[in-house]
Amino acid sequence: MSLFIYNSLSRQKEEFTPLHPGIATLYVCGPTVYGHAHLGHAKSYVSFDVVVKWLRHLGYTVKYIQNITDVGHLTDDADEGEDKIAKQARLEKTDPMEIAQYYTRSYYEDMDRLGVDRPNIAPTATGHIPEQIALIKKLMENGHAYEVNGNVYFSVSSFPDYGRLSGRTDQEAQQSGGRVASRSEKRHPADFALWKKAETGHLMKWDSPWSTGYPGWHAECSAMAMKYLGDTIDIHGGGMENKFPHHECEIAQSEAATGKPYVRYWMHNNMVTVNGTKMGKSLKNSVNLKDLFQTIPPIVIRFFILQSHYRSPLDFSETAIKASQSGLEKLQETWRALATAAPGSEELDTAGYEERFTDAMNDDFNTPIAISVLFDLARAVNTALNSKQGLSENSLEECKKIFESCGHDVLGIIETGNTESSQGKAAGKEMVDDIVSILLDVRKQARQNKDFALSDLIRDRLADSGVAIKDTKEGAEWSISENK
Numbered sequence: 420m421s422l423f424i425y426n427s428l429s430r431q432k433e434e435f436t437p438l439h440p441g442i443a444t445l446y447v448c449g450p451t452v453y454g455h456a457h458l459g460h461a462k463s464y465v466s467f468d469v470v471v472k473w474l475r476h477l478g479y480t481v482k483y484i485q486n487i488t489d490v491g492h493l494t495d496d497a498d499e500g501e502d503k504i505a506k507q508a509r510l511e512k513t514d515p516m517e518i519a520q521y522y523t524r525s526y527y528e529d530m531d532r533l534g535v536d537r538p539n540i541a542p543t544a545t546g547h548i549p550e551q552i553a554l555i556k557k558l559m560e561n562g563h564a565y566e567v568n569g570n571v572y573f574s575v576s577s578f579p580d581y582g583r584l585s586g587r588t589d590q591e592a593q594q595s596g597g598r599v600a601s602r603s604e605k606r607h608p609a610d611f612a613l614w615k616k617a618e619t620g621h622l623m624k625w626d627s628p629w630s631t632g633y634p635g636w637h638a639e640c641s642a643m644a645m646k647y648l649g650d651t652i653d654i655h656g657g658g659m660e661n662k663f664p665h666h667e668c669e670i671a672q673s674e675a676a677t678g679k680p681y682v683r684y685w686m687h688n689n690m691v692t693v694n695g696t697k698m699g700k701s702l703k704n705s706v707n708l709k710d711l712f713q714t715i716p717p718i719v720i721r722f723f724i725l726q727s728h729y730r731s732p733l734d735f736s737e738t739a740i741k742a743s744q745s746g747l748e749k750l751q752e753t754w755r756a757l758a759t760a761a762p763g764s765e766e767l768d769t770a771g772y773e774e775r776f777t778d779a780m781n782d783d784f785n786t787p788i789a790i791s792v793l794f795d796l797a798r799a800v801n802t803a804l805n806s807k808q809g810l811s812e813n814s815l816e817e818c819k820k821i822f823e824s825c826g827h828d829v830l831g832i833i834e835t836g837n838t839e840s841s842q843g844k845a846a847g848k849e850m851v852d853d854i855v856s857i858l859l860d861v862r863k864q865a866r867q868n869k870d871f872a873l874s875d876l877i878r879d880r881l882a883d884s885g886v887a888i889k890d891t892k893e894g895a896e897w898s899i900s901e902n903k
């Protein structure tokens with residue numbers, strides 16, 4: 420069976436055939452880096468990590484781009500409000516670029532711990548201002564955009580397909596684009612900003628033919644996706660709340676500029692919710708990954724996410740995560756038993772398991788079913804290993820291979836490298852936490868005594884060992900730095 424992907428544009432599962440045989444191009448909207456990543460982000464990026472890993476498993480050369488939004492994402496999706504990063508910089512009394520850099524590092528640190536592969540290219544919006552200006556210029560030239568007072572807007576009525584992805588009628592799009600319509604200079608309430616003139620005091624701004632300003636949020640993804648992957652890309656992913664306006668606007672501006680189809684398969688992950696409401700930084704109900712990692716191993720969080728399908732919502736609760744933890748521990752125990760078992764005589768037919776796993780993954784990346792196949796295999800393995808006969812050398816090898824390729828390489832939920840128990844690891848981590856906190860106490864004492872040489876020495880030596888310190892109003896915060 421070949422791979423079928425649910426395409427949000429056609430609202431049905433379609434067989435995946437890439438534009439260029441053997442190569443799959445994938446663009447996923449990256450985070451807006453103004454805070455630590457939360458569990459909702461983890462769902463999005465773990466889901467697409469499995470997509471990438473499965474495509475690679477099938478033999479495709481995957482070109483995976485995931486951007487970093489470091490300018491242009493306003494607090495209000497309808498082209499109004501403050502830039503999210505500038506706002507955070509104001510609150511933390513620092514520069515926007517420092518905020519972006521700090522939270523970008525924090526993001527990769529968390530994703531690394533979740534076993535998420537880094538994208539092939541991670542372009543930033545601020546690093547691609549000329550490409551965005553070029554795109555906007557093209558849209559001005561071919562009549563899809565217009566300028567008013569240094570602001571440039573995309574003219575939605577010039578693109579009849581607008582609304583196809585989100586299924587919004589013209590009127591609905593108008594209404595949501597028109598929250599501020601009464602005082603808007605737009606020709607049409609649904610038109611969206613491609614370029615915005617900077618107000619006085621705005622820090623992140625660039626020269627352009629229209630004004631000194633900054634690009635609208637949607638422009639970056641089109642410009643960067645097409646720069647690195649070509650005018651037509653195979654798969655574009657992101658959270659489903661981004662279908663409108665973000666992805667709808669991406670389609671309009673890209674296709675209006677090139678005259679070619681922009682994306683062949685649109686994939687949208689569903690949301691992590693808290694009591695049924697979307698988890699979000701802006702909604703103030705988010706649970707940071709760094710906080711979760713204090714008590715729950717990252718691999719358990721990954722497993723928790725993959726136990727539900729990427730298109731299903733996932734409600735967060737400590738109880739649900741704890742249940743996942745004991746489930747995963749059982750699978751991991753079976754791996755340890757397999758890795759240390761002496762060969763016996765029973766032959767286990769493993770082909771069926773592998774086939775069922777493949778079918779599940781080929782059916783729109785159905786990870787809950789794929790995981791249930793691993794549990795079925797674990798049950799058969801445990802029964803055999805607990806019997807007098809044990810498993811034959813050949814069967815042990817076959818079972819280990821399935822755990823390694825499906826459980827470790829594709830899903831990333833089985834640790835095959837060592838057979839140390841998770842309790843042992845947790846104890847090691849606790850000790851690191853304790854030691855760093857002792858050193859931070861000594862450093863605090865040194866600073867109170869104005870012994871800045873000692874305080875800096877502690878900071879630098881910790882940095883050499885990969886522990887980054889950040890001094891905040893509440894005291895020193897630490898994290899394991901990205902390149903360790």
Ligand SMILES: Nc1ncnc2c1ncn2[C@@H]1O[C@H](COP(=O)(O)OP(=O)(O)OP(=O)(O)O)[C@@H](O)[C@H]1O
Binds near residue numbers: 449459460661688
């Ligand atoms: N609760 C969630 N569940 C699943 N995916 C999410 C959730 N929150 C954000 N995402 C996804 O993470 C990606 C990056 O989001 P981004 O950093 O722009 O978040 P945001 O919407 O600014 O954050 P927030 O909603 O937390 O303020 C997007 O694809 C988005 O859909």
Ligand SMILES: [Zn+2]
Binds near residue numbers: 448
């Ligand atoms: Zn995007």
